[in-house]
Amino acid sequence: MSPEKKTHEFKTEVKQLLKLIVNSLYSNQEIFLRELISNASDAIDKLRFKTQTEPELAGDDSTFKIKITPDGIGQTIEIADNGIGMTHDEVVENIGTIAQSGTAAFLEAVEQARHEDTLTPELIGQFGVGFYSAFIVAEKVVLVTRAAGEQTATRWESHGDGTYTIEPAEKEDRGTTITLHLQKKEKDDADFTDPWTIRRIVKLHSDFVSYPIVMDVEKDEPLPEEQQIKDKDGKAIGETTRKVIEEETLNSMKAVWARPKEEITDQEHEEFFKHLSHEWNPPLERLHMKFEGTTEYTALLYVPSKAPFDLFHPDRKHGIHLYCKRVFIMEDCKELMPDYLGFIKGVVDAPDLNLNVSREILQHDSLVRNIRRNLVKKIFTLLKEMEDEKFETFWEEFGPAFKIGVHTDFENQKKIADLIRYKTSKSDGKWVSLKEYVDRMKEGQEEIYYLTGDNLETLLNSPYLEQLRVKDYEVLLMTDPVDEWVVQALTEYDGKKLKSAEKGDLDLDKVDEEKKDTFTPLFDFIRTQLQDQIKEVRPSTRLKDSVACLSGDDRDMSAYMEKILKASGQKVPDVKRILELNMDHPVMAGMRSLFETDAGNPDLKMYSTLLLDLAVISEGGKVENPARLSKQMGEMMAKVMG
Ligand code: ADP
Helix, strand or coil: CCCCCEEEECCHHHHHHHHHHHHHCHHHCCHHHHHHHHHHHHHHHHHHHHHCCCHHHHCCCCCCCEEEEEECCCCEEEEEECCCCCCHHHHHHHCCCCCCCCHHHHHHHHHHHHHCCCCCHHHHHCCCCHHHHHHHCEEEEEEEEECCCCCCEEEEEECCCCEEEEEEECCCCCEEEEEEEECCCCCCCCCCCCHHHHHHHHHHHHCCCCCCEEEEEEEEEECCHHHCCECCCCCECCCCEEEEEEEEECCCCCCHHHCCHHHCCHHHHHHHHHHHHCCCCCCCEEEEEEECCCCCEEEEEEECCCCCCCCCCCCCCCEEEEEECCEEEECCCHHHCCHHHCCCEEEEECCCCCCCCCHHHHHHCHHHHHHHHHHHHHHHHHHHHCCHHHHHHHHHHHHHHHCCHHHHCHHHHHHHHHHCEEEECCCCCCCEEHHHHHHCCCCCCCCEEEEECCCHHHHHCCHHHHHHHHCCCCEEEECCCCHHHHHHHCCEECCEEEEECCECCCCCCCCCHHHHHHHHHHHHHHHHHCCCCEEEEEECCCCCCCCEEEEECCCCCCHHHHHHHHHCCCCCCCCCEEEEECCCCHHHHHHHHHHHHCCCCCHHHHHHHHHHHHHHHHCCCCCCCHHHHHHHHHHHHHHHCC
16 A cells, blocks of 8 residues: 555445445446436536636646546446546545535435335435445446646545545546446346447436537448458458547537427436436426527526425525526526525526626626526416426425525515415315415404414414314414514415414403403412513413413514524523413312412412423423422322322
């Protein structure tokens, strides 16, 4: 081993992922080529983008291509590109770790699926395995790469078994070469060194890649006349052809978006989408548009069918690639799509754009703004007209990201609100639009009621719904953290105010003032007992069967919001809540008579803290002192049982 050769351990999650890929993608072997070609094409894209400002980076090698070299004897296949390459540090950073956030969540989901025997390639495809897919077919992978503008190269090598090595290397030119030492073939396996196999795979999965994917092939070429051996009649008696090596381009490079709509098959769309998005599942919906008029451009957009695991990660790539007359300008063009639609993938080709446009210019470009506005409009139309079942899939996957738009895209707030769906206290697990909700509001109901929390089950059993149920009013059940922001931005719909079921006065029935007076001394007593925890004790208009709940004033933070902020490590101002008690509950009547006959009874103190604990538990919260609660309950049970 050379002194500079260093052996490294794969990160745990990479090891897990590698095992997973190799075990589960066996029947999907050939996709490794698509993944490596996509990476190569991305690397060329990146270099091309950089050369706009640093033209010297391309040097005298600006004929971009991806070359595949199979070797049937050595049983290797090599994929080489003259893209941006990687420095030593970039190799360490990119290969051997997994940059994607949400890896842990992903691996957990996989583990569970494996347990339940429901592991499918789709699930893995959600993650995009990229480079590591090489190990589906290879027993050893060698990557040699030289970054544009650098002189030294780096060699990375691994058997995919837990470690890899990195060392300095020589490489004549810029770019990355990946050599796969193929595993021994089983009987029915494809031969990936067979030129026909390679032609077929490239045509199927990577035909539209915008750089030539080439392979050296042996061809018969006629021998020049003067080199042919002839008999005395002038007839050739020996070989009339000779073998030559010729570089063949395997892909048509036809830009999918530039072709007539009717000509593109579903299969082609699927492959193009996978290439663009590094996802494996077919898209849910597509939108292919040519705009003609003052601004001319083509857009081909896809709505994926599965949300990525890192849907909310701030560093997540945006999905729009920008082209100008079929020439790639940049990936992740955030300027073309608002953040909340960042999951949409696709291509925009705008011939009027300046080829050397930079991100800074794009931000202020009126053409770009125009395109963006148009795209968003079209996406709304697409979503609005989507058939129900499809829309539901969309909503399940992307609803949480999409509805953030209510908060950030004021111009389209109404359209977004029209598309929003919630499950409700009466919908039996089905999604309901705000319009449907309003259409079936009960007579006398003035407001749209909602309740936020972290799961449907707790919300459905929440005491806050008790009186609303008596009235037969429907309540929107909001279980996404972002809903807290949605209701801040969307204060009303169709002229009806949104009203939290846990805050403020529900105004359902007036409090019985006479009855309230009989409870006032007891409520004062309870408030004094709990004054460090609560700000007030009130008769409840929300409760029917439960004895206690916590509420807030209209402007107070909801319990769920407090939980979210605390979970994200933010300091939350200590706002005391209101303890609401149900005057019609037998416990309150009993407590009142005990208080009236024996105000000094020590049990009253215990009952007060118990009431608060019960209120906390019923909203799914954590009681301050679980051990105390448990002890008190035990004592009470013993007492009851004598
Ligand atoms: P992804 O392509 O989804 O980011 P990969 O595991 O396929 O994930 O690749 C990880 C990273 O390694 C890429 O993001 C890229 O930075 C780098 N990389 C992979 N292949 C190449 C290549 N041929 N040339 C340059 N960089 C590459």
